[in-house]
Amino acid sequence: MASKVSVETVDLPSFFADLVRCETRLYNALNDRLRERHGIVTSQFEFLRHLRDHPGARVADLAAEFAVGIGATSKGVDRLERQGWVARMPNPSDRRSSLLELTHDGLQLVDAAEGTFTERLAELIPDALKASPLTAAAQALSELRAVLERDQIGMPTG
Amino acid sequence: MASKVSVETVDLPSFFADLVRCETRLYNALNDRLRERHGIVTSQFEFLRHLRDHPGARVADLAAEFAVGIGATSKGVDRLERQGWVARMPNPSDRRSSLLELTHDGLQLVDAAEGTFTERLAELIPDALKASPLTAAAQALSELRAVLERDQIGMPTG
DNA sequence: GTAGACTATATGCCATGGCATCTAAAGTGA
């Protein structure tokens, strides 16, 4: 007999596969709905929502939050700015960066899109899961996320 | 008072945010390691592993499994074929499609990469989570995935 | 057996992200 008590442990590769497949499908389904109703995709919605909730965030803040490269983030902000949803305000304490904020249109958009997003997400996730099983999953993923962020895991270079 | 008993329920938008952020970071971190050790990325590893475990799968089968468009899948297979890891064998019962299988090199590669993948994944996920919390999450995600697949949620068009 | 519908997938165009690089602006130390 092994000296360790055999503990019920997750099959990590299967867990990862399920994680990625759920993410892909939910993301795609939300994309479809947001695009048809508001002309944006989920990544844009997430940027806008973050800026609504963290006005004055910089490009680097968005990049860190979403674990995307700085370059990609800069381009994403360009696109939102070209649509008139985001404005780059001069940063008085550091002229290299800008403070990002939503325009009036941007705020309108994100508030409307949030309704669509939340509603669609609730449709996508079966009620049967919403109570205990998913609560446990949510707890675990929340902790996992905290650790990954603390250790700066999986940050792209650029 | 409402007639329903108030049940503990997940905050779906937070759950989704955690899900996406965990996926992104784990995927990026695995990419880094697989690229440096084997010259492939996670999506390629997943294609190869699926073909090892389901020899004779067609392009459409891969597309359905991973919820990617057929076109993108076809191009991904092209790349694996150009590297000499996958072969398109004629499908005797339908000349429009091919039966995909790993070459000898492809099999060697996926077996080696699987070690790296599993090892790295175990490093990335804290031991403290591996027992009960993640087991619950794994269970919930597995069920969620099954439902999303059953209902064909989030399949890209092309 | 043949026209028409359907299916599998290959291909082209475009959007997006990674990574490398470039520039401007701060910080730092002598």
Place this chain on the structure above:
DNA sequence: TCACTTTAGATGCCATGGCATATAGTCTAC
């Protein structure tokens, strides 16, 4: 204050995926 290093982010090149389309093979009804 002036070189040197570091930082923020903008930009270019490339790889990849979505979506639309093209093509070839299959199926169906007659």
